[in-house]
Amino acid sequence: MTIRVLCTALDSWEGPHRELLSEAGFDCETMNQSLDPWNGDDLVRALQGCGAVIAGGEPYPAEVIHRCPQLRVIARNGVGFDAIDLAACDEQDIVVAIMPGVNHHSVAEHAIAMLVAVARGFPRQDRQVREGTWHRQSGPRIMGRTLGLVGLGRIGLAVAERALGLGMSVLAFDPLISPDLAKSSGVRLVGFSELLRESDFVSLHAPALPETYHLINDQSIAEMKPGAILINTARGQLVDESALIRGLHSGQLGGAGLDVFEQEPLPAGSPLATMENVLLSGHVAGLDDESHRDMCRMIVDTLIRLRAGEWPAERIVNHSETTGWSWSSNADRR
Secondary structure (H helix, E strand, C coil): CCEEEECCCCCCCCCCCCHHHHHCCCCEEECCCCCCCCCCCHHHHHHHCCEEEEEECCCCCCCHHCCCCCCCEEEEEECCCCCCHHHHHHHHCCCEEEHHHHHHHHHHHHHHHHHHHHCCCCCCHHHHHCCCCCCCCCCCCCCCCCCEEEEEHHHHHHHHHHHHHHEEEEEEECCCCHHHHHHHHHCCEECHHHHHCCCCCCEECCCCCCHHHCCCCHHHHHHHCEEEEEECCCCCHCCCCHHHHHHHHHHCEEEEECCCCCCCCCCCCCCHHHHCEEEEEECCCCHHHHHHHHHHHHHHHHHHHHHHCCCHHEEECCCCCCCCCCCCCCCCCC
């Protein structure tokens, strides 16, 4: 029997995954454009009869999971899985897979692009010229300034490499990284408070966990250098947006570059959308042509291997205490 695979991810109608899935005996379907994957009822309707979903950033809460009895695999088009209820997936014997090691260069480029743009006065400069205002004013040079990275995994290291190439000094806070690895990468490991105090730019590259929730808040913003710039291409939950807005209004923060938000899409009327020292993008930092192509291929490889009874453990984020998962049945509990 052909397994139906729903694709909700961005550009789901393009890429090598469609042909590869078809060759492997899967039927790849694109979500009906009249349905909204961020709406639980619409998502459940689209998932009926599907054995797998190539998922974007839309949420998969328990109430969605429990209404999709045929669903066996959620393959995230990325590495974040905080929007998926893993406990509910375990109950339904659904595998949740991510695609690591594919888009870190894309995220790093986006983070650096935002850093440079905000530091050089965008989007304000762009808006002024479009409005007929010719306002020339000097600002600090980026070379020689300090970037603080919260998280020094694949993405953090890729950002550090680019920042060092710009002539910046790079600090990092990451309790899981050895000082030797950081030193060999030209990065100095410091405590979180020291990073906030010494950094002209703070760029977030940490996962969304209970211990990182609202890591950037009124207190941490108060510890930052006056006029420091915050970059977030990681997860919206890391930042208390109300505190961020207060810090931007007061001038304690000089600006921000944000690709992710506490609520996505960013609600209409958010004060962030009206601030000239804030640069926004819609959770696209991990998307470039190369990462999209490679992620498509990794997703297809993951589905093929799972159907064949293999277990690509480095990509699977749940079922940590189970063995013997089978696509065809959820009776074989491990």
